[in-house]
Structure formats: structure tokens, C-alpha cells
Amino acid sequence: MEPRKRVYLDHNASAPLLPGARTAMADVLALTGNPNSVHAEGRALRKHIEDARTAIARLAGAQTTRAAFTGSATEAITQAIVGAARAGAIDRIITSTGEHKAVLKAAAAAGVPVNEVALSADGVIETAALGKVIADADVAGETVLVAVHWVNNETGVIQPLDEIEALLADTQHFLFVDAVQAFGKLPMKFAASRIDMAAVSAHKIAGPAGVGALFMKARCDKFVLIPGGGQEQGRRGGTESAALIAGFGKAAQDLAGAYDLERVSALTDQVERLIETHAPDAEIFGRRALRLGTTVNFAVPGLANATAMIGFDLGGVALSAGSACSSGKVSKSHVLKAMGVADEMAQCALRVSLGWTTTEADIEFFEKVLVGILAQRKSGRGAAA
Structure with a gap:
């Protein structure tokens, strides 16, 4: 197998x-x-x-x-x-x-x-x-x-x-x-x-x-x-x-x-487009600022990040809810709070970060898992924030 x-x-x-x-x-x-x-x-x-x-x-x-x-x-x-x-x-x-x-x-x-x-x-x-x-x-x-x-x-x-x-x-x-x-x-x-x-x-x-x-x-x-x-x-x-x-x-x-920032940035842009396609109500944080083309921090209203991360992990995708420095805990982001993001949205925030190993096939796989999680949310089987 x-x-x-x-x-x-x-x-x-x-x-x-x-x-x-x-x-x-x-x-x-x-x-x-x-x-x-x-x-x-x-x-x-x-x-x-x-x-x-x-x-x-x-x-x-x-x-x-x-x-x-x-x-x-x-x-x-x-x-x-x-x-x-x-x-x-x-x-x-x-x-x-x-x-x-x-x-x-x-x-x-x-x-x-x-x-x-x-x-x-x-x-x-x-x-x-x-x-x-x-x-x-x-x-x-x-x-x-x-x-x-x-x-x-x-x-x-x-x-x-x-x-x-x-x-x-x-x-x-x-x-x-x-x-x-x-x-x-x-x-x-x-x-x-x-x-x-x-x-x-x-x-x-x-x-x-x-x-x-x-x-x-x-x-x-x-x-x-x-x-x-x-x-x-x-x-x-x-x-x-x-x-x-x-x-x-x-x-x-x-x-x-090994690292081509232009290539990674193009894949990051692709991630943002597919998020917007499948979750038009999603918010992408910091998108109006100059950003490094490696990171997408987004939230889908009503989709709690703790629940979504479990879904992604079970589906085969490793991502995070922000900083990885909280001993494995999913906690509220002080960065998003500093940006004035409402608590109910901050509790839905997920971070996708790409790098030298990321391929277009990886993004396609991420899309497949995301669509499944969003379908569960729509059907009411995914926990709301």
C-alpha cells in the first residue's frame, strides 16, 4: 500500500x-x-x-x-x-x-x-x-x-x-x-x-x-x-x-x-486566487501592503481555525494558524489583533507558507482538500467559530 x-x-x-x-x-x-x-x-x-x-x-x-x-x-x-x-x-x-x-x-x-x-x-x-x-x-x-x-x-x-x-x-x-x-x-x-x-x-x-x-x-x-x-x-x-x-x-x-522567489510568489498568487474562487467571503490579511511572496494568511468566516487545521491535517496538508511558537496550541494571533482584526475573524485565521519544495501539484492538492473542508462547512458538519 x-x-x-x-x-x-x-x-x-x-x-x-x-x-x-x-x-x-x-x-x-x-x-x-x-x-x-x-x-x-x-x-x-x-x-x-x-x-x-x-x-x-x-x-x-x-x-x-x-x-x-x-x-x-x-x-x-x-x-x-x-x-x-x-x-x-x-x-x-x-x-x-x-x-x-x-x-x-x-x-x-x-x-x-x-x-x-x-x-x-x-x-x-x-x-x-x-x-x-x-x-x-x-x-x-x-x-x-x-x-x-x-x-x-x-x-x-x-x-x-x-x-x-x-x-x-x-x-x-x-x-x-x-x-x-x-x-x-x-x-x-x-x-x-x-x-x-x-x-x-x-x-x-x-x-x-x-x-x-x-x-x-x-x-x-x-x-x-x-x-x-x-x-x-x-x-x-x-x-x-x-x-x-x-x-x-x-x-x-x-x-x-534551490529557491526561486519568483516561482514561489506565482504559486502564492495561485493560492490566493483559489481561496477567493472557492470562498468569496474569505479575508486575506495584509493584502494591500507590500508582502513577501511566500505567505497567505486568510480567514473564512464561520470556519474555526482549530477545526480547519484538523481537516487539513487529516486531508494530508500541513499548514498553521499563525506562529509555530505556542507549544502546539492554537491561540489568538496578537499580530491580527494589532491590525484591528475582529476576534471572530482572527479565530478563523489560517497561514499557508510556501518554499523551495512547493510545487504546482501541491497547490492543486491543497485546493482539493480546501474544497472538501468548505463543503463540510456548508453542510453544517464543520464547527463554526
């Missing part, structure tokens, strides 16, 4: 591992030693780490020495935000109401005042309001850390980084960018930008989970979260996981050959 077909449409949560990354990890796992040892075994592992550092720095448009490996993007985010506060470099944090929870929780834990700037109904940060908070900080003689994401993980909305950088031009303030969803998909020029720090993650670019990186300009080198034994040029203590890092580096090298 042939295995039942499965279609994976949850790339924003974690992208399927590239074959080269898997091979790179296996090769390093066959080695013995500590990458910080000076003997031949240690030097062999160190070479894998430094080769990976070069690869991810190239993808970020950064100097190789400006990348520090971490255990995850969440750790990198926390190091940037909490580390800046612990170093006494900032008096205030400015973020938005729609940031990833990793940013919001790090800001809450930093021990300095936090301002959360509102999002528009399209999911875009209100730059005029952001500018006012920055100006008020200038008057008060405060140094602030502005912490914003580049691409929202739930809606795919791209934030106006150029405008945000312009607000901080010729100031002493710091800019941290959560670049997790943008890395490897949008052109990144860290070295030439006004960005002081940027967090990225391996498993979002088809590398392994359990490793991330923080890009840091020189003035942020003292923003340390884990002092440890001086690894990563003193910016992140703890023996590096050479195998995971090697997988990260190989994914960064191979992504361009």
Missing part, C-alpha cells in the same frame, strides 16, 4: 532541510573534537565553523567577523535586546505591537521602559508614530533601541526598513532587525545599512533547527547574553555545535540554487 500523500505548506515555521545541509552535518558528526582546541581534530572542526560563517555573512551582505553563532534566532534576539540593556547602552526600547513574541518578551525582560508603536490595518508599522517616539527620546536625552522585524512571520508583510533607517540617521540610537523571515529571500546588505544588529535562523532557510546567528556592528560587541568561555570572539559563550553550524552554512550556500 502506497503511503498517503502529504503536502507541506508551513515553510514559515520550518523549511524542509536541503540535501546538502544534511550531508554537511553528517560529515561533521563523523569528526571528533572540540572546535576550540588547537590540535588537528579541533582545527578541522573550526574550519567547518568558519566556512559556515563566511557563507552566512555573504548571504547577509556582512563582514565575516560580524557574525556570531547562537543556539536559535530567539537567543540572538534576546542577546540583542537584553544584552543592550544589560550593557547600559540604552534607556528605552521602541518596538511595534505586531512583533514576534521573541522580540516582545525580550523587550519586557530587558528592564528598561518599552514603547509599542501601533500597526496599520494592513500590518505596517506607523512610521509617523515611531518618529514621534524617537523625537521625544531625543528631547529627553535618551538613547533608544528600535527593534522591528523585516518580514512578519504570520502575514508576510514587509516593513518599511528604509523609512525606519532614515528616522535614525545621524543619531546615536540603535536599530535591531528581526530578519528571520527575510534572510535568504530578500537582498540583505547589513554592512552598508543603518542596521546595528540582525537576527537570523538556520531552519527558516532550509538548514537545521537549533542554530541561529546575530550580526552585530562593532559598537554592539559588548552586548553579551551568555559570557561563557570566550567563544565566538567573546560575544556568545559555549562550545559551538559544529555540525549544526555546518548545516547552516551549507544551506546558505545552496539556497540560491
Whole structure:
């Protein structure tokens, strides 16, 4: 009996591992030693780490020495935000109401005042309001850390980084960018930008989970979260996981050959069209804003996302109800709330996210399962929100 077909449409949560990354990890796992040892075994592992550092720095448009490996993007985010506060470099944090929870929780834990700037109904940060908070900080003689994401993980909305950088031009303030969803998909020029720090993650670019990186300009080198034994040029203590890092580096090298954003965007457009065809009353969130062509966040009135996700999973389609950082729970989206979406619609929100493995056949299969779920809803057999 042939295995039942499965279609994976949850790339924003974690992208399927590239074959080269898997091979790179296996090769390093066959080695013995500590990458910080000076003997031949240690030097062999160190070479894998430094080769990976070069690869991810190239993808970020950064100097190789400006990348520090971490255990995850969440750790990198926390190091940037909490580390800046612990170093006494900032008096205030400015973020938005729609940031990833990793940013919001790090800001809450930093021990300095936090301002959360509102999002528009399209999911875009209100730059005029952001500018006012920055100006008020200038008057008060405060140094602030502005912490914003580049691409929202739930809606795919791209934030106006150029405008945000312009607000901080010729100031002493710091800019941290959560670049997790943008890395490897949008052109990144860290070295030439006004960005002081940027967090990225391996498993979002088809590398392994359990490793991330923080890009840091020189003035942020003292923003340390884990002092440890001086690894990563003193910016992140703890023996590096050479195998995971090697997988990260190989994914960064191979992504361009495996990932065609134009092709993925065309498939994403196809998803939106078929949703509109089969569910004319559906709402697609953030559609009037500039979005990365990987994500469709939509809601069909009366179709609870918890029920719909079960239907999709049983039908062979993996998708999500938003962020995958809630320990398997389906909870209300704070991002949609920040966009002013009514609770009854937010409880129906589903996220389809595409990537390097997605094919047109996958979208056709998604359509078939969607039609079946909508038919159940129409007949009254699907639970309403």
C-alpha cells in the first residue's frame, strides 16, 4: 500500500532541510573534537565553523567577523535586546505591537521602559508614530533601541526598513532587525545599512533547527547574553555545535540554487486566487501592503481555525494558524489583533507558507482538500467559530 500523500505548506515555521545541509552535518558528526582546541581534530572542526560563517555573512551582505553563532534566532534576539540593556547602552526600547513574541518578551525582560508603536490595518508599522517616539527620546536625552522585524512571520508583510533607517540617521540610537523571515529571500546588505544588529535562523532557510546567528556592528560587541568561555570572539559563550553550524552554512550556500522567489510568489498568487474562487467571503490579511511572496494568511468566516487545521491535517496538508511558537496550541494571533482584526475573524485565521519544495501539484492538492473542508462547512458538519 502506497503511503498517503502529504503536502507541506508551513515553510514559515520550518523549511524542509536541503540535501546538502544534511550531508554537511553528517560529515561533521563523523569528526571528533572540540572546535576550540588547537590540535588537528579541533582545527578541522573550526574550519567547518568558519566556512559556515563566511557563507552566512555573504548571504547577509556582512563582514565575516560580524557574525556570531547562537543556539536559535530567539537567543540572538534576546542577546540583542537584553544584552543592550544589560550593557547600559540604552534607556528605552521602541518596538511595534505586531512583533514576534521573541522580540516582545525580550523587550519586557530587558528592564528598561518599552514603547509599542501601533500597526496599520494592513500590518505596517506607523512610521509617523515611531518618529514621534524617537523625537521625544531625543528631547529627553535618551538613547533608544528600535527593534522591528523585516518580514512578519504570520502575514508576510514587509516593513518599511528604509523609512525606519532614515528616522535614525545621524543619531546615536540603535536599530535591531528581526530578519528571520527575510534572510535568504530578500537582498540583505547589513554592512552598508543603518542596521546595528540582525537576527537570523538556520531552519527558516532550509538548514537545521537549533542554530541561529546575530550580526552585530562593532559598537554592539559588548552586548553579551551568555559570557561563557570566550567563544565566538567573546560575544556568545559555549562550545559551538559544529555540525549544526555546518548545516547552516551549507544551506546558505545552496539556497540560491534551490529557491526561486519568483516561482514561489506565482504559486502564492495561485493560492490566493483559489481561496477567493472557492470562498468569496474569505479575508486575506495584509493584502494591500507590500508582502513577501511566500505567505497567505486568510480567514473564512464561520470556519474555526482549530477545526480547519484538523481537516487539513487529516486531508494530508500541513499548514498553521499563525506562529509555530505556542507549544502546539492554537491561540489568538496578537499580530491580527494589532491590525484591528475582529476576534471572530482572527479565530478563523489560517497561514499557508510556501518554499523551495512547493510545487504546482501541491497547490492543486491543497485546493482539493480546501474544497472538501468548505463543503463540510456548508453542510453544517464543520464547527463554526
